[in-house]
Amino acid sequence: MSFDHRDIAAMHADLFDEFGCDGKVSRAGAQAVPVRLIINRAASRIGDYGQVVGRMTTAIFMRAQWSPAQGDVVVWEDQVGVHQLPVENPGHEDDGFAVTAVLHG
Numbered sequence: 001m002s003f004d005h006r007d008i009a010a011m012h013a014d015l016f017d018e019f020g021c022d023g024k025v026s027r028a029g030a031q032a033v034p035v036r037l038i039i040n041r042a043a044s045r046i047g048d049y050g051q052v053v054g055r056m057t058t059a060i061f062m063r064a065q066w067s068p069a070q071g072d073v074v075v076w077e078d079q080v081g082v083h084q085l086p087v088e089n090p091g092h093e094d095d096g097f098a099v100t101a102v103l104h105g
Helices: 005-019
Strands: 021-026 033-046 052-062 073-078 081-094 098-103
Touching (some): 005 033, 005 052, 033 073, 052 081
Antiparallel strands (some): 021 033, 073 081, 081 098
């Protein structure tokens, strides 16, 4: 049995279809681009000794759709309302298929 990157890409697409939401992202005044996002509004920031030192909002992008950069503006809607937050840390986690960016706010 061999490892096939197409299988992993298909798995990520299925996960984004199931758990994601539709949103838009724009960079420095450019036209907004539609993307599929997974938003985590309660991600834990862990301190030196394993304690939770804060909470942050993260957005997970499929790398094939968008590669986030600091200052990009992410817009999405959920049951609470419409949200618009800038990207603070674009490369928080990156496995080559999905990129997690920390949002400011």
